[in-house]
Amino acid sequence: MMMRYSFLSLVRNAGSSRALTTNIRFTQSQDHAVSPASTNVADHNETLGNKGIGGWQIMTAVCVTRHPVLCPPLSPMEHTYSQHLQKLDVEQSLQCDFELQVIEDNAKKLLGVEEEVELLEEEAKEKRSALEQLDVWKQEQEEFEKERVYEVKASGGSVGSSLSRQVVLVQKYKLGSQDMWLLPQGPWKPGETLRQTSERVVAECCDPSLGVRIMGNAPVGFYKYKYPKEMRSQGYIGAKVFFYRGQVGYRVRRSLPLLQLASKKEQQWLTHEQLSEKLKQNYVKAITQFLIDDS
Amino acid sequence: MSLASTGFLCTFHRCQSLVGRLGVRFISTQSGPLCVQLTSALRAEPLKKKKKTDPVIQKAREEKKIRRLEKAIRKLQKNEGQLKPIEEAEISMKLKQEAKLRERPAAKLPSEELHARRNVELQWARYKHRQVCHESSILAAALHSQHRALQELRRVSESLWLEAIQEDQFALPFRSYGPLSSLPIAGYDGPDGEYVDVSKKWE
Structure with a gap:
């Protein structure tokens, strides 16, 4: 596809002297580069073929x-509507693993179950509570957003x-x-x-x-x-x-x-x-x- | 090698004998050599002697072959209606079991909220309608403008007009891309990953 396009554009540039259906004679005049x-x-004093084109x-x-x-930012209306859709989407969905974990964490806190087992660092990563995990994710996202570029010098x-x-x-x-x-x-x-x-x-x-x-x-x-x-x-x-x-x-x-x-x-x-x-x-x-x- | 040379000799020999028999008609006056070609038949090897097998054993073998094929056919017929599962489209057993658990408690919405929502949808419909009207008016204006330009051109010069209404042969294929959400990062070197094919094989 791409090849075909580049080929075509080559053809066009090289041979813009496409066969004319009318009797106009074509002369290549690319060298008239005017600053x-x-x-x-x-400025161009060349007389028109039929200068009489009404003068x-x-x-x-x-x-x-x-x-x-x-992408331009959303218009206020678009913004409101997208939020509305998001709300509907959440209401009609099933709960995800993260939400279940939040519930579980809360229940544990209420019941006062505390794990007193000393955890290794790697295990601690897995045993992090859902909300802590959320903070980590947010930080990661912020760092990613910092790298994004929206302007050209x-x-x-x-x-x-x-x-x-x-x-x-x-x-x-x-x-x-x-x-x-x-x-x-x-x-x-x-x-x-x-x-x-x-x-x-x-x-x-x-x-x-x-x-x-x-x-x-x-x-x-x-x-x-x-x-x-x-x-x-x-x-x-x-x-x-x-x-x-x-x-x-x-x-x-x-x-x-x-x-x-x-x-x-x-x-x-x-x-x-x-x-x-x-x-x-x-x-x-x-x-x-x-x-x-x-x- | 030996086969080829014997072949060559044979043909050569035959030619000679033909010349001898039919006189000068087979003598070439061309400067280049006559290309003597070997026919495929001459590259042949004498056939190997067929091993004699016991007709009883032969029959047993054939029957075994037929039975194997029949078994394969039966196996295929049994699974006729079954399709290959698509991993991605299947809902995992875990989710199926937890469907009840994962249900969201239905919140009773106050009537103001419902009213506000209906309002948002109404406004959105109006907004989109206005947008579409605006777009079609732009298109109509562009068409009108082009029509007028062509009319004016025809008045100026018939031949230029004829050229202008020709089909643009290079207009297609046309490629266009939508806007990005952010610019490419200068000098960013994408991380290399390892490619692991995890798709299952189905037979």
Whole structure:
């Protein structure tokens, strides 16, 4: 199964030039690595095959998410209900050995039966009363709990932040003189399918070890915006953005070094609340339509 | 070895005699050697002489064999309805005997407690209902958003739209894992245990 998956992903990476059913000619254009900080949204002067697409530039953005790594705590309602179930469970069960032993111990105490036989240390362990045994177990559990780890040493905004929430990758872009946080995006180039554009965008902005996987060939969302006046000289009125969904590979959620990976400059992983603070309201509205809320 | 060589000699001999008899037709003009192959029959050994046994003893042996088989069949038929017990699923005798002892004294619950419990269940049902409604509304919104994106794409470019509605051939197999209750401990070396197979053998 695993072999098959890795093989398939190999095939996909090597040959994303899947035979196109339409007459689009595909050109490999992976070498256009643009550093995000300097990326200008309308930097690409390549003329569109049919520039007349209403004067709009076609863009593809990828909504790269990392799903929760740790279980979120129970909500108050869930907590009450689980306690209720536990109560019912105990009531309907038979008594276990431990409970019988507690009863037995109590009876012995009442009757005043005392064993005065000197016990060896090993035997004493077996002859411990039930409640003493319980204390020992509790101590053992506490020591075990101490070892458990719930946090990753990682700076805020990296892949390993907010472990019990879903986080989304955003990147800083310049739009004219303005700085804007957007989902990682890139312009479509003639000859590509939108899916291929999205894969290129992921390759440019994400570390390959994250194993980001694009879900599906069809875009999941749409957003359009106009460029500021000074940028319209290039012939575009604005951009039509098609969103794709991308998921960080499950290996990342299992591996500490990958979770500790610092995010690139001008990039951040944000929870849904942080998104709505940092991004433009209209943009957030477009995103939240397809972003599946985890809280 | 000796068998093989005699075999070889035999065939060779036969070939020679054939050549002699039929003239030049069996002479090969090929540069490579003709592969002379040994047939399996030639690897045979003369049969051993069969030991003569007493027909009475032979008959007795056969009868013994038949009796043994009959016994096995009878044994199998006797246990026909019985199945192999599953150790884990059986309730141990000790527990069966102590069932009465282990019964929990049924507590009489006050009516407030019963009322509170009913309330919790009611609230839980509402909570789950709201959750399901919320989830289905999210799904509906996502579907709507995708539908709109595809519509817009078709308006922009028919060929891109055609590409987008193709089936994703690499979508499956898809693997996903749920969240953990705590993170892996860095540098943790799991203890080695000894493997002891305690499962019983049933014949």
